[in-house]
Amino acid sequence: MKINNPAKAGSLESNDIFVMVFPNENGNEIELESIVIKQFGKRIREVIEETLKELNVENAKIIAKDRGALDYTIKARVETAIRRAM
């Protein structure tokens, strides 16, 4: 899937994640901020990457601000943002 325009999804409420998507030149790039970065930073990146892969997104810049979202929420917010960006 090709990212045509910037888009966002989610919120900064607790248990949610705010995801912004931008078109990118060379591959995927993820900028992550999280209240549990030390404990779950790697896992959150993994989930975002997996979701991009499932959606065949190859050139996107993701800026994510996490407020303790579980995996199911992260996946949903990334997918929503990507579909809005198409």
Added chain:
Amino acid sequence: MKLRRTMLFMPGNNPGMIQNASILGADSVILDLEDAVSIDEKDAARMLVRNALSTLDFSGCEVVVRINSIQSDFGYDDLNVIARVKPDAILVPKATSDDIEEIDEILSIIEREEGFKLGSIKLFPLVETAIGLENIRETILASKRNIGVLLGAEDLTADMGIKRTREGNEIFYARNRVASICKAYKIDAIDTPFADVNDVEGLIEDTKRAKAIGMTGKAAINPRQIDYIHEVFSPSMEEIMYAKRVLKAKEEALKEGKGVFSLDGKMVDAPIIQRAENIILKAKLAGIIRE
């Protein structure tokens, strides 16, 4: 028998509330994609609820999803996405018999594609217009998936152009009609939610009124309402004690080979026994008495 004293509405785009929905004590939860979600977040809520259903453990709590009307721009997408993760049931807003028939067909196709048991996804029509109320019999008959009707009094009174009050005399007829028809087709009649979450007395009175004319459960819009509603719809200790005595007397009568027997000077017939058995079953399901 499934106890459905409360059906708790939870907004479909709030991850914190969705992940705790099943532990708040309601017999059913309704994850709402319709009124609780703004137009520009419909896609987000749909994906969130889909993911929640496919990954979270709702541990025994019945999960119902209220989709948008299939007359709207979102209904078909909601149905197609949500049905594939197999909710226990779908709540259909402003349901007509045509809507229910169409949804039934779509669900059958999805169930076949996904390898679910045919007919396993149930339906609750939401009665919230005058025409919906009058045609309710046809709506119920439109699908075998229907397991209950939910009365939505706010929209109904708006449609009628009448005022919604704390006492609820204006929905007396609607409640009676829903209760009676649901009884006739042996499905649940779920009462409209009580809007003022801070008015505990009003809630209890309203719930008692609904129960008195045959509604079997009530929707809740705040977790704090659950305990009060359960209190009204659960068998009382007196009812349970009486039911136990009826069943004991029945056993004794059987032992003595008596076909007919009486308790406290009153004849006990089949409906009374049936009622007693129901009360004991309900009390067990509600966790008031142990197995």
Added chain:
Amino acid sequence: MENILGRVLPEYIEGYGEVKPFSGAFNNLGIKSKKQVSVKCVAPSDVKLVESIKEALIKCEIKDGMTVSFHHHLRNGDYVLNMVMDEIAKMGIKDIRVAASSIFPVHAPLVEHIKNGVVTGIYANYMSGPVAEAVSRGLLKYPAIMHTHGGRARAIESGDLKIDIAFIAAPTCDEYGNINGVYGPSACGSLGYAIPDAMYAGRVVAITDNLVAYPACPIEISQEYVDYIVKVDSIGDPKGIVSGTTKITKDPVGLKIAKMATEVIEASGLLKDGFSFQTGAGGISLAVAKYVRDVMKKNGIKGSFAAGGITGYIVDMFEEGLFEALFDVQCFDLKAVESYRRNVAHQGMSASLYGNPHNKGAVVNRLDVMILGATEIDVNFNVNVTTGSDGVIMGGSGGHSDTAAGSKLAIVVTKLLKGRLPIVVDKVTTVTTPGETVDVIVTERGIAVNPRRQDLLEKLKETNLPIMTIEELKKLAENMVGTPEKIEFDDKVVAVVEYRDGTVIDVVRKVKE
């Protein structure tokens, strides 16, 4: 070496000394001695009132290397600690140990004093905010020493914690040093935590913004302990001292946990006439009081006492006749202050009376039920309330370990998850309270009973409550959030966590940058 809980401890810690490892909650009792106190006698013609904090410091012969103490009844509204430390810094004094019963965000200026070497050591029962973060980052020269409320009293009485000068924030005081907390613009009620300091420090200075005519009755801390009195404009910000009202949480998950905890109390058989009870002022804990109140009213139960930090909610229960008396070490709101002033059976208690394990019996020993919080709890029921799961200090025992040890039934109430963080874990980041003193944990998804309490487990099995093992509870949490990454620590010890008896239950190490 390892202590009995398997926590790895150095044998010797620079700036702390030799480490006595924790060896069990009740293994270090027996005969104990109290320290001698030297007293500077006051002659009839002496004047105790001095002009300024500086003058008091000079008269107390402040010098490098001394330990000065503070108490935390003014909480996040306290001006006294900052005023005194600024004065000490201005005088060019270095290498001071600050023994503050608790440290709050308002004490942020202490960070500068730590950086400048004015302050090189800290003793506290609880710390949060910038000072706690600075300590966690290893800025303090010597490791901070974390006590419990009862343990601090014990350390002061035994001489383990030698205070050179104690500063008492006095909401009301006369010129001869009689102090109470019930009048004045900074009224905070009970002064329980300051009492051991007043009795055992080398010198005692009262700092007040409400100097009244002699004698300042009712007297909570009396003239016989006080060397000097300083009048200042204000000792604290009332907004930070006491909240107007304490409110019960409206969070449905919190309420559900509180309701389940109350059912546990009922099932335990302890909720009957003569019942004694303590709970914190926060969220879920206070909600337990609400449900306990309902049950007591419904069943006509007349309790004996409630204890601890007292809230307006507990005062309501007392005034309704649900308790005969209150033991109050600290008032949490204005209603509690008002009741403490008015009600004879609203009894003040010192930190030692509250929780010292080495006296002739503390109030915690008479508690039936204690409601506790937790940042983490491990599969052996050890509780952490000292560090966050990121390894940074954000609290401390306060009365946690004392009440857990003393009460017949210590219940931890907590959500199973806080945000994405699981509360039930294999191994807590820091042990604050040992598992042997914790009886049951109640979460919204399940209840686990300490296997040491088979009696309780049998009783709870008779109910419809969701009883499971703590391993099952941990699994439930992990299924939802996954397993958190391990935090990496340096070898440097930034804080020593002392159990109430003075043995070391754990140390906090510096988090790797």
